[in-house]
Amino acid sequence: MEQFFASSPRGLESLLAAELGSFGAQRVAEVPGGVAFSGDWSVCYTANLWSRLASRILWRVAEFGYAGEDDLYEAAHKLDWMRLFTVERTLRVNVSAQKSPLKSLDFATLRIKDAVCDRFRETLGSRPNVDRANPDVRVHAFLDAVHCVLYLDTSGEPLFKRGWRAGAGEAPLRENLAAGIILLSGWKPEEPLLDPMCGGGTLLIEAAAMARGRAPGARRSFGFEKLKIFDPKLWAGIKNEERVPAAAKLEIFGSDNDPRVLGDARRNIAGAGVDRWIKLEQVDILERAAPAPAGVMVANPPYGERIGSKEELAEFYPRLGSALKKNYPGWRCHFFTADLRLPKLMRLQPSRRVPLYNGALECRLFEIRIVAGSNRPG
Numbered sequence: 001m002e003q004f005f006a007s008s009p010r011g012l013e014s015l016l017a018a019e020l021g022s023f024g025a026q027r028v029a030e031v032p033g034g035v036a037f038s039g040d041w042s043v044c045y046t047a048n049l050w051s052r053l054a055s056r057i058l059w060r061v062a063e064f065g066y067a068g069e070d071d072l073y074e075a076a077h078k079l080d081w082m083r084l085f086t087v088e089r090t091l092r093v094n095v096s097a098q099k100s101p102l103k104s105l106d107f108a109t110l111r112i113k114d115a116v117c118d119r120f121r122e123t124l125g126s127r128p129n130v131d132r133a134n135p136d137v138r139v140h141a142f143l144d145a146v147h148c149v150l151y152l153d154t155s156g157e158p159l160f161k162r163g164w165r166a167g168a169g170e171a172p173l174r175e176n177l178a179a180g181i182i183l184l185s186g187w188k189p190e191e192p193l194l195d196p197m198c199g200g201g202t203l204l205i206e207a208a209a210m211a212r213g214r215a216p217g218a219r220r221s222f223g224f225e226k227l228k229i230f231d232p233k234l235w236a237g238i239k240n241e242e243r244v245p246a247a248a249k250l251e252i253f254g255s256d257n258d259p260r261v262l263g264d265a266r267r268n269i270a271g272a273g274v275d276r277w278i279k280l281e282q283v284d285i286l287e288r289a290a291p292a293p294a295g296v297m298v299a300n301p302p303y304g305e306r307i308g309s310k311e312e313l314a315e316f317y318p319r320l321g322s323a324l325k326k327n328y329p330g331w332r333c334h335f336f337t338a339d340l341r342l343p344k345l346m347r348l349q350p351s352r353r354v355p356l357y358n359g360a361l362e363c364r365l366f367e368i369r370i371v372a373g374s375n376r377p378g
């Protein structure tokens with residue numbers, strides 16, 4: 001049994017813990033920003049291939065106490081790195097810290113990197129090269145006030161990079177955050193789904209991939225394939241396994257008022273191989289008729305951080321509220337935003353507000369149920 005840590009956007013930890021449990025993870029423990037778990041390599045491979053919510057799956061290889069950089073060097077130097085990867089692999093070390101007494105994390109990073117390379121050179125006469133941009137092997141060190149935990153990254157590129165994105169659109173959501181928003185909305189594939197401000201189409205693609213039972217990692221490679229523990233036979237078995245039955249009927253609709261981002265959405269949707277299931281249209285949300293009598297709306301409106309000024313949005317939201325009341329009775333709408341004024345400015349009462357983080361930015365997922373007859377004047 002090995003020990004792992006799956007990182008994720010903050011706010012999705014419970015969903016991630018449940019997801020990992022469904023892959024056979026044991027001793028699952030949530031902490032802010034991720035989930036620690038135990039499991040064998042099949043659990044690790046499955047989590048990399050199938051997790052829609054994790055950013056990375058890290059394999060815990062050492063833990064020790066430290067007070068200064070020399071302690072990091074000595075403990076890292078003790079580890080038998082040659083058992084973990086070969087000298088031909090390129091390397092990158094990352095250090096993150098909470099309440100660490102160390103003055104420079106760059107220096108700590110350098111000391112750990114030196115320890116790994118020195119250990120290789122002393123044992124084999126040669127050392128791995130560093131490649132910061134595209135390393136084969138990533139070592140992550142997490143420091144608290146007194147402990148250091150060393151991990152090897154089994155994911156490589158972060159897992160939200162699914163391998164289908166061709167165009168960014170405007171301020172695209174990370175794919176694992178988008179998948180979390182879809183799960184939190186409670187959407188069932190039998191229900192029509194609409195993102196009327198779809199940008200590059202991230203929410204639409206994650207929903208379609210989920211409903212069709214597509215493995216999010218099917219089009220990419222993983223860090224564990226470069227490690228010595230890699231077991232190609234076990235991996236081939238896991239890759240060929242079908243885990244989720246595909247929904248037969250799907251009605252997914254996307255629109256945006258910007259023709260340029262719709263071009264990105266079209267390319268992304270085709271790249272993800274879900275174009276059969278998604279209907280795109282160029283239309284302003286304020287003018288858009290509901291594509292079905294009832295359904296689930298998910299949207300990530302501009303929130304004045306990267307696009308749209310606060311004043312423009314204060315003018316836009318009341319009009320959006322009126323358009324929803326007029327055109328979307330019977331719909332369950334979900335807005336993911338960092339603009340916490342949104343429901344008030346829309347003059348609609350949210351039935352749920354879920355705190356979620358987009359990187360460091362505190363956001364909410366507001367659920368607003370539009371009931372028939374709520375479009376009363378006044």
Ligand SMILES: C[S@@+](CC[C@H](N)C(=O)[O-])C[C@H]1O[C@@H](n2cnc3c(N)ncnc32)[C@H](O)[C@@H]1O
Binds near residue numbers: 169172198257258
């Ligand atoms: C934050 S982005 C959405 C990003 C998207 N979730 C993604 O992952 O790519 C907001 C989108 O709302 C669109 N938008 C802004 N005002 C709109 C309106 N009145 N009607 C339709 N779309 C609008 C913008 O063109 C932009 O693509």
